[in-house]
Each structure stands twice: as structure tokens, then as C-alpha cells.
Amino acid sequence: GDYNGALRPQIHYSPPIDFMNDPNGMFLDANGTYHLYYQYNPTDIVAGNQHWGHATSRDLYTWENQKIAIYPGAEGEGIFSGSAVIDVNNTSGFFPNQTNGVVAMYTLNTAQEEVQDIAYSTDGGYTFTKYASNPVISINSTQFRDPKVLWYAPTKSWVAVISYAQDFVIGIFTSPNLTNWTHASNFSHAGLLGLQYECPNLVSLPMLKNASLAEPLDPANFASTDEMYILQISINPGAPQGGSISQYFPGTFNGTHFTTADAATRLTDFGKDNYAGQFFYNIPATSPQISIAWASNWEYAQLVPTGPLEDFRSFMTIPRLNVLANTTRSEYTLLSYPYPYSSLYTTPTPLANSSTLANTSILYDYSTTIPSGALSFSMNITSIPVANTTGTANFTFLSSITGEYVRGGVFLNGGNGGDTPVWLDRSHTYGFSNPFFTDKFSTSLWRDPDTQDFRLLGVLDRSILEVFVSNGERAGTMTFFPQGVLDTVILGTNDLNPGVQVSVELYGLRSTWA
Ligand code: FRU
Numbered sequence: 011g012d013y014n015g016a017l018r019p020q021i022h023y024s025p026p027i028d029f030m031n032d033p034n035g036m037f038l039d040a041n042g043t044y045h046l047y048y049q050y051n052p053t054d055i056v057a058g059n060q061h062w063g064h065a066t067s068r069d070l071y072t073w074e075n076q077k078i079a080i081y082p083g084a085e086g087e088g089i090f091s092g093s094a095v096i097d098v099n100n101t102s103g104f105f106p107n108q109t110n111g112v113v114a115m116y117t118l119n120t121a122q123e124e125v126q127d128i129a130y131s132t133d134g135g136y137t138f139t140k141y142a143s144n145p146v147i148s149i150n151s152t153q154f155r156d157p158k159v160l161w162y163a164p165t166k167s168w169v170a171v172i173s174y175a176q177d178f179v180i181g182i183f184t185s186p187n188l189t190n191w192t193h194a195s196n197f198s199h200a201g202l203l204g205l206q207y208e209c210p211n212l213v214s215l216p217m218l219k220n221a222s223l224a225e226p227l228d229p230a231n232f233a234s235t236d237e238m239y240i241l242q243i244s245i246n247p248g249a250p251q252g253g254s255i256s257q258y259f260p261g262t263f264n265g266t267h268f269t270t271a272d273a274a275t276r277l278t279d280f281g282k283d284n285y286a287g288q289f290f291y292n293i294p295a296t297s298p299q300i301s302i303a304w305a306s307n308w309e310y311a312q313l314v315p316t317g318p319l320e321d322f323r324s325f326m327t328i329p330r331l332n333v334l335a336n337t338t339r340s341e342y343t344l345l346s347y348p349y350p351y352s353s354l355y356t357t358p359t360p361l362a363n364s365s366t367l368a369n370t371s372i373l374y375d376y377s378t379t380i381p382s383g384a385l386s387f388s389m390n391i392t393s394i395p396v397a398n399t400t401g402t403a404n405f406t407f408l409s410s411i412t413g414e415y416v417r418g419g420v421f422l423n424g425g426n427g428g429d430t431p432v433w434l435d436r437s438h439t440y441g442f443s444n445p446f447f448t449d450k451f452s453t454s455l456w457r458d459p460d461t462q463d464f465r466l467l468g469v470l471d472r473s474i475l476e477v478f479v480s481n482g483e484r485a486g487t488m489t490f491f492p493q494g495v496l497d498t499v500i501l502g503t504n505d506l507n508p509g510v511q512v513s514v515e516l517y518g519l520r521s522t523w524a
Contacts, residue, residue: 013524014319026322030322035093070329070349071349090117210243216296301346313442362514374500391403392512
């Protein structure tokens, strides 16, 4: 693949050519290599003829494309979404004298049915052999898919969550050996239904001891005794903003049953381009869990521009670290924060920064200093006291060639009880438009009156912007397709009242594909 095209993200994963959707089978191996598989049609730039593509990385940003890992066996078959685990103890019997055997569990889709199959790899996840006695779960349904497997240590069992998509049910299955599965319970009709449930994930997340800590990802802040799970369920179509989106439910899991902590529905991302996210297998349980999602939406994924140099469609989000925290006025909030990327900084100190940006802005032309077009920016807002805060902080990335831009910002409505609305806008990019390519996105969060500090962190990468607000209490993913390269950034503030301090930083990121 040619990764130089103007729309091709430079620190995000995208397939060499052709069509990609959901991340699949993600795991960390014992040598420290991360494996990403993905729904892949190697013969077209729309979905269909689904395979498992494969890529590997040591740092989750620098990816090496590998050979296709799992192929359909016959015309009309699709290797649909699923997951992978390392069978360290050889529970399956596939791996005598081996501790690094990998088992993938996925949905085999045909016109007649969707069943759950497995395939095993004795070379650490590069090549797979399909199990001779597939399927391992079959219920005579055409809408039964996306197994995500975890290891439940207290009962020494494998657990799979699988979607009965059009019944709005997530089935929980258990197995001693990955081949014989028993239905244990159902979790159903929770949250947003949309028209289908897809891609469930059940994962244990560390709880933060103190959500007001400035740096949530310091391992010292995790309470290892207070283990919680989330069940994440993607819905498509029928998201509130249209098309596909993911939601999560915090709760407890006892090996067979998942019980929600409350009746609330929480969205994983406030944008429209974050779907079918999956959590890596084999990340230590006391660490933040790492996720990657597909940065697109089924409403337009198969219609967006394919890039001038190479016909490919879709990118993944950057890897995110995830923990749970009790935040102001909301318990069990998912905090999602970028997996660290400071190794990609083009300079040790920021390319542009300002420690006090009071009712002014900095304009920085990055056309020559950041040839990748990938950058990171942050806006730190310190207000004393929060209740008196007024004003806005804003960012704009524009093309000096075409005048196109994407932008966003934060309203500091301290007087309204700390309500802090955040917005994103892609309406002024002209490479793609469509009734479903929603222009603007917003969210709100309550700022802790005692914490005062507030941070917005963003990663811009040619045709995708991801923002992380208030230590990841809200995350927003937005793709866009400009006709001209974005090369200028404006970071600014308006109407700040005295006492509000805004400092900004801008770092260039080097391409991991160059
Ligand atoms: C979600 C999904 C899954 C399915 C896969 C097929 O985007 O529809 O439910 O397994 O894509 O590519």
C-alpha cells in the first residue's frame, strides 16, 4: 500500500488497500507484540467477502502489515468479527508443548446462518488452521455473531459474549477448552437498542481511586480491589445521531452473569465515527485496558473518498487507555485517553505554545514543520474559582489552499453549575458530503468545582480528529475529507473573565508509515 496520499492518516492504522471495518482478535503476545486483525475485503472498496486482515505493532502506532490471517473457505462465506486469546495452558489440546498458542473465535456468515467457529495458530497468530469440528456454537440463526472471549480466572473458564443481534440479547457462554461451549445467561434489552446489537465486549476495568487526579493513568491511582466490568455493545443502525455507535454498561460479573451497576446508558464516544471497538486480550488486569475502534459509520463508510494514491477505505482510531472513575455527578464513567505517543513528537519541546492565552489566539502554519500533517494539541484551562468562569476556548485547523477547516471548542459555563459543553464541526470540508455525514457534534460534562483544572487534548491526523476532554471523561472521534491539505492551526480564547488561565501546546507527530 502507498501511505502517502493526502487523506491517509499517518499515525493511525489503515489497510494497505481495499475495505476495512471492525477491529478483530486483538491481543498482546508474550514478546510484547500487539496483534490487530480486522474485517477486510481484499477484493473491493466496499464490505463483502470478509477476511481477517492482520497487522502487528510494538508501540500501537507503528504497524507492520502482515499476510491475511483467516480466509473464507468457500464462495459466499464471510469470516465475520470475533476475538482471539492465548491458550497458555493448552486447554484446547491444540498446543502440546507450547504456551503461545492462539485461538481465534469468529462468526462464519453464510446466506443460511451465522455460527461461531474457531481457528488455531501454532506460530503466534500469523497463520491459522480452522478447527475440524466447526462450528463450536450453532443455534440455527442468521443473526448471531461477534464472539468476544475472555478468561475468567476464579472458575478457570473461558467466557464468550455473543450477540443475538436482532433480539437485542447478548448471550454469555462458558467453556473449559474453547471447543465445548455452554450457554450460561442472557443480558438483554438494555440501553439503546437501535435495530441490532453487535460486537459485544466484556472486560474488567480498573477503577480510579480519585477521579479528580490530574493524571488519571498513573498506575498508583488504581484501586485493584474495586474491580468492575463493562459490557460494551455496539448498535447499528439506529444510533441517536444515525447509523452506528457504541454504548457501555458498568457492572459486575461472576463468571456466568453480568449485572449492571445502574440503569443508565452511556456512550463510548460523542462523535459519529467510533464503532465496533474492541479491547485487547492479555493486558494485565490492574492496568488501563487498551481499545481500538473502527473510525467510521455504516451510514457512509462505503461512500467516503478512497484517497488519491490508493483505493482504501476506513481507518482505526488511535489506541486508547481505559479506566473507570466516579466523576462529578456521575458514577462509573469510562475515562478513555490516548495510549502515550510522546515517542512520536517531532521536537522535544512544543512547536508552538502559550502559557496565557487571554482573549487572543496563536496562529501556526505547520505546512513545513509538520510534513506528516499529524499533530497533537492541548488546551489547559485553570479557573479560580470555577463558578465564575466565562468564555470559550477554540481550535481551528484550516487549509490555506482551499479555505476549508475543521474546528471545535469548549464553553466554560461555570455559572451554570460547571456545565461544560464541547463541540466539533466538520461542515467546512468539501471532499465528501452526504445527508448522513452529520456536520457537528457536541457533548457536555460537569466540571468538579474543587478540581478547577480542565484539559482538552486533541490528535489531528489529516482526515481524522480525536479529542479527549477532562482526562478522557468524554472522547470524540470525527473523520472528514478535505480537498486541500490542512496546514494551519489557530488556538484561541474569547470572553474569558479575569482569573481564567488558558495555556496551549502544539506538538508535531512523525509519520509511523513513512
Ligand atoms: C459490525 C459488523 C459485525 C459483523 C461484521 C461484518 O460492524 O456488522 O456485526 O460481524 O461487521 O463485517
